[in-house]
Amino acid sequence: MSHTVSGPGRRGIPTFALLDQIVTELGGTKLTFWPFLSGTGEAIYPYGSGTDGIRLLTVGALDGTGAGQHNPMQHVGGIYSYEITNTADSARIESIDNANYSFAGAAFSVGAWVMMQEALGTVRSVVSKYRSTAATQREYDFRFSATGYPILEIYDESVPADWTSTCTVNVLTPFIWQFVVATYSGTEGASAIVHYLNAVAETPVGVETGLFVATEDSPALLEIGSRDQGGASPAQVFQGKIALPFVTGKALTATNVTNIYNIGRKLLGITN
Numbered sequence: 001m002s003h004t005v006s007g008p009g010r011r012g013i014p015t016f017a018l019l020d021q022i023v024t025e026l027g028g029t030k031l032t033f034w035p036f037l038s039g040t041g042e043a044i045y046p047y048g049s050g051t052d053g054i055r056l057l058t059v060g061a062l063d064g065t066g067a068g069q070h071n072p073m074q075h076v077g078g079i080y081s082y083e084i085t086n087t088a089d090s091a092r093i094e095s096i097d098n099a100n101y102s103f104a105g106a107a108f109s110v111g112a113w114v115m116m117q118e119a120l121g122t123v124r125s126v127v128s129k130y131r132s133t134a135a136t137q138r139e140y141d142f143r144f145s146a147t148g149y150p151i152l153e154i155y156d157e158s159v160p161a162d163w164t165s166t167c168t169v170n171v172l173t174p175f176i177w178q179f180v181v182a183t184y185s186g187t188e189g190a191s192a193i194v195h196y197l198n199a200v201a202e203t204p205v206g207v208e209t210g211l212f213v214a215t216e217d218s219p220a221l222l223e224i225g226s227r228d229q230g231g232a233s234p235a236q237v238f239q240g241k242i243a244l245p246f247v248t249g250k251a252l253t254a255t256n257v258t259n260i261y262n263i264g265r266k267l268l269g270i271t272n
Contacts, residue, residue: 015078018263022244023048025256025263030100030108030249034224035267036080039063039072044093052100056224059092073241077267081113081243084225088233093224101129101222101247102139103186105214109252110142110152111181111196112224112245113264114238116174120148125236126180127245128227129220130155133235137220138162141227142182143236148172150195152182154215161210163193168204170197174240177268179261183251188212194251199261201254222247243268 019035026033031050038044040063044056062070062082069090070082084091095101110127124144130153131137138155145151149167156162165182172178181196190206224245226234244264252260265271 013077013266015267018077018267019047019079022260022263023050025252025259026109026246026248026250028248028250030103030247032098032100032248033244033246035244036072036082037078039074039080052098054095054098054100056093056095059090075243075267076269079243079267081115081241081268083117083241084238086237086239091226091234091237092229093226094229095222097219097221099217100249102215102217103184103249104216105186106249107184107186107251108140108247108249109181109183110140110247111179111252111257111260113177113179113243113268114172115177115241116144116172116238117240119174120172121146122239123236124238125223125225125227126238126242127247128223129218130223130227131218131220131229133228136160137218139215139218139220141236142180143227144172148174150180150182150197152184152193152195154184154193154212156210156212156214157216157218159210159213161208161212163188163206163208163212165193165195165204165206167195167197167202170195170200170202172197177243177270179264181252181257181260183257185251196254196257196261199254199258201257
C-alpha cells in the first residue's frame, strides 16, 4: 500500500516512499535522520532502518504551549519545519548522547534544510555535538560564519586540535530555503571536508590548529540549531526554520547529495 499526504492544491505526494529514498542515500552505519513528522508534543522521533530510535527532545511542546514555541509548519510533503529563535528555552532541540553521533577517526556527513530569518551578521550553528562551556566536550560544529559561509569544525579534544573548513564561494542567502551539507572523508588533510549548498560542491582550504588525530566520543549532547547546550544557555542559536536534519557515518557523494536535495525540494514544496 502506498502512503500519500495531500497538500493544498497539490496531488498526493508519496511521503514515506520519498523518506525511504533519503534513508537509502544516507545509508551506511550510524545513521540518524529526523524528518519532523509531528507538529505537537516534545519528542521528535528518527525515521528509517538503521537508526537506534534515539529521540530529539524540546523544552515544552513544539506547538507553542509551554516553553517550546517552535511554530511547526507543515509542508506539502507531509513533513514539518521547526522554528528556532535566539532564546535559551525555545532553542532547545537536542538529543541525549549516543554512540551513533560520534565518528572517532571515521567518515561522516551532516546536513539540513535551513531558512535563516535574519540578515547575515551573526555566527549560527545548524547541527553540533560541541560543548565548550562548563566542560570541554568538543566533537563537531556545522555552522555559518557571520558573513554566511558554511563552516565545519571537527575537534580532537585530547590534544587539543581541530580542522576548520570554511567556504569562500558558497554563501547562505537569508529568507529562502537552502540545503546545506558537509562531508568528512575520515582522513586527515585540507581536502578531507567537502561542503554542498543546494547540491553545489565546494572544497575549501581547511585550517589545522594543533596536531589533529581524530574526533573523540564525548558526552556532549547533539544539538539542532545551537551548540554549547547541557544545562546552560545554548550558543550560536540559529534564527529561522530547519527541516530534514541528519547525521550519518558516511561521506556522502555528490550524487547522494543531489538526490537528497531533489527529494527534499518535493517534500518542502519547492518544486512539483
